[in-house]
Amino acid sequence: MTTKVQLISPVNGRVYVERQCADAAQIDQAVADASAAQILWRRRTFDERAALCNAAVQAMLSMQEQIVPELAWQMGRPVRYGAGELRGFAERAHYMIGIAAQALAPIEPEPIAGFRRTIKREPLGTVLVVAPWNYPYLTAVNSVIPALMAGNAVILKHATQTLLVGERFAQAMQQANLPPGLFHNLLLDHSQTAALIASGRVQQVNFTGSVDAGRAMENAACGRFIGVGLELGGKDPAYVRADANLEHAVENLVDGSYFNSGQSCCAIERIYVDRKLFPAFVERFIALTGEYVLGNPLNEATTLGPLVSAGAADAVRGQIAAALAQGATALIDARAFPADLPGSAYLAPQVLVDVSHRMAVMRDESFGPVVGIMPVDDDEHALTLMNDSPFGLSASLWTRDQTAAEHLGNEIATGTVFMNRCDYLDPALAWTGVKHSGRGITLSRLGYEHLTRAKSFHLRHEV
Template sequence: MNHIRLISPVDGSVYAERPLIGSAALEQALHEANQAQRAWRELSIEQRASYCLKAVEAMLAMQDEIIPELAWQMGRPVRYGAGELRGFEERARYMVGIAARALADVVPPPKDGFRRYIRREPLGTVLVIAPWNYPYLTAVNAIIPALMAGNAVLLKHASQTLLVGERFALAFERAGLPHGLFRNLVLEHGQTATLIASGQVQQVNFTGSVNGGKLMESAAAGHFIGVGLELGGKDPAYVRADADLAHAVENLVDGAFFNSGQSCCGIERIYVDKAIYPDFVEGFVELTRQYVLGNPLKEATTLGPLVRAQAAEFVRGQIAEAQAKGARALIDSSHFAGDAAGTPYMAPQVLTEVNHQMAVMREESFGPVVGIMPVANDAEAIALMNDSPYGLSAAIWSSDLDAAERIGGQLETGTVFMNRCDYLDPALAWTGVKHTGRGATLSSLGYEHLTRPKSFHLRHVL
């Protein structure tokens, strides 16, 4: 097949179709990126910032078109579409704002007779491979800092969000970015692997599945290029007895079911102190029942379809397996009129009487289901939270800051939250441990993976 088809989860129609780039056109794009980057790296950080900020403004000016496009492409209700663009803007402006400091020379203590410093130099061409679930937020994490660091950028967006890549290209075109410096590519998996192995890109930033990350590393093996990976998650939350119960319920229901649960850092398992467990579960179920499942283009909808019918069937399979092993499902899906087997439309589900012998408590669900377990103390909660091959984020609900820090220090995770979840602060590094990946985006540390250190050791000879 020489085309990519975008099948909308809204109604199963073909929403967009684009031809794959040919080998000659890809070679030309690589050549143009290389030529453009040589001139771009010579610009000052202030000059690069001017282009990037104009692109941000150009993207925001397209909001009225982007919001319904997102609903059609990946199913997020239109009432939430503006939120992703607000996050896009926050991250982009922050990374532009810190670039001068993050990319400044590192100067060691003075040494008589010498001038010594470490300069951060751009890598060359960066390939960004972005996912569909937060298509603007995940892509901007790498695109803006890569450009600010002096690199050229090639973007390969997920087939489910083909139009997002085109929006990025249009925003940079309207900003007047030099020709060739940014290019949106329509590629299939084999072409992507060939590009990575070509030796013509110097860094790959991939966000996606664990299996996808393994393919990235395999394609890059032996080519001495950097690979940044943000992969799967099975993010836990722990609600201590001293937590603000109403606040915990409200935040965790949202953390579990926003975006139909299709978030790498969404809450997929919850551990609650047994003293407040019954009240927590009751409040959680009551709030979950208030969701409105339906067409994401309608303002009343608060829970849209999953990205495709197969994704919904996978989650339904996890729920069925858990029930067969003794789990109790607390949500009657018949109360959600849009729920229908064989479609992407799926009611949210809350499971109790779960354990870690069930896949729903171990394997990534990426859908609107969450299991809730009672725990006796902090030690039991920590052990269960760490009982996972993943480690992206973990959330603690408590009124005791010291306790949260102590617990967080024992968790195997990239980010520790207290009294919130599922949020990326651009001032903090976004990273993971174990099968969740390696490398970091955002914060000043994000620039370290998009540059190489070059040491200058200059001796005065009189």
Template structure:
């Protein structure tokens, strides 16, 4: 592999980063170093690993201002919002460090007869390849990197070509903390080289976050090997506003859930179903709030909606909107209301569509942009049917005053996470997982350690 990685900023089309792709000899050396370092690291007590990784989090957070600005330059999130990713990284990392001792402890087994000792031990896998996306490059990567290291593994990170500096900042933090050399490494790779690393026998697990097509490519590459693959893929996450919902509260939460990060979130809200009795008021309030966004240069503190990551992504959303309108939908926001929104650029106005149905791409296929379709429903049953009418199942949110109803409806939804009166949030204490084309496997929570370890059973006869 040869050539250069070039990161183009969506802000102004300037080149932000240039780095050479890793050569095969470099990759071989990295994987050999990882294997050697992991053999020693796995013998260290969990408490010692926790001490090192805690220092790494401290070092990372100390660079929050630099890290936040780099996020904005690389992928366009408003500079006032980018520091939240540093805070989220810290929250998840510290939580997974804090629970590691219990999550990795031996599983006790009753010993009904004297003279026997039986237990199950969780052992590290070896080297974990983490393939990270650009939209939340730290928040997604930390879900696997920190628990993988805490479990005694080595990590090789392949960052997105849109956000390569994230790998360098994490490497800086681990080096400052004194993490042994070889345990955390990163490589700039193209698709072909990534495929080759997945097939390499020195890689023992792959944690991938990205598109459905990317997930399929990862599975194909790993198909002839008996290794685990964790896939966090797409979403078309729905929300249901019941008749008893606090409308202002629901509007504030859902508008943010749709437009934060320009809608470029796997668990962002992309379709909303509202009980008919609240529908008109909800739509009116939603459009009013959407018009309050300020689209522009994300380095300007006044900006609340930045550009999408690239023009091609914005063009996809524009096409979804145009196709929906041609099929009978109504767009409630004129793009001209946002002067910065221009065809041929990644700057795209927020959009609200009504008179939509599930024959339209905008209600069925992932948009990953600042657009939402809103439909009226007549009952809980109709809402559940429509929410489940999707190949995806990452999160779903129900807005209601009735906790029992939310729990009952959640039990009928094909989704990895069910929210009540909130959305677009990851709680590190809860398992992060998906259904259908949203992927397979699990990160975060004590359950997240399971895919990064293998069980070994001990059956010891102590008296002969």
């Protein structure tokens, strides 16, 4: 008997769609078909793989009219921003398709007379991609398209909150005429996912999600000697130096804090501002925050939608309440956002000052529209606070001094250092983290190294 999954929409708290999880026979058949299809797929040229992957991308883009409102219903993203995720999806996919041949080209060491020496990159086999709901197309494409381009088969297990995204991927692959069996979308519960990983029938797991779920992935893979790529979120800091362009910093940091209702692994969750700029920065930050329109994400006027669930919103409310009890000051009056109702998924943005690292709101991932802002004395003070975290996904520096930014960046324990921007993934750069933000790499040519294995050829000429 399989598990029935109900997708509860954050828009109205009602069931949006229902599906059945895959049963054991369906899982076994999918894994067997993927393994068989991959043997032939790995022999295809890069040009052949690229043509089919590009066709899949175009097929997905052709569904935009249906995808945008689906996203709003499934996870609360305002419809005015839905097309942006598909643009990012295409940007990452096209970049990774374009560099595949070069990234996976054989390495030829310096010649030695009488020998041919080469290092080739071989596909791993079947890659299991476990994707989250918050950026459901962007996070999945980071692994799905590169895995296929590297010669692997792919099984996609998407979050139940965005299960229609997995179905859209399957539809796009089918429309592109990918070889049968090469790509599968499976709706699995947690125990089924763990069992598939533990079976040893997949050779790589790429997971994006919480720290606790990342630990579960590692536990399931224990003893299987397979790769496990983990992107586990963050508590990303920003530092606004005294020489920063104040207006530019405020505009971008407000967006970096509240876009997608703050439900981003690389959202700005804590801000450190040079003490001389602190009053002006906070004043402008509050003013711009007040311009958000919280409401139904299906309305074009809405700029801030609900969190993914009422439970998620209540968790953020609890974090804010705890900070206030410890002496923090809230600068936004939630009554200015009538849609913010206790117990609902709709939550007003909040700015907290008089905060410290004793508070969970400055230590633990919030994953919601709240940010704490602290004054700092100098670069060293800011650096100490930025590194005072169990997370390390990205960090942003706001300054006109690139030399200072590079110096500080060298000292920050993080996967990505931004200067004068934030909350963005450049597909040409490695997306990675340190500490509890995970390990492994997606995107860039380095991402291909985690989807392939090295094979050395040491060929001696006839003697």
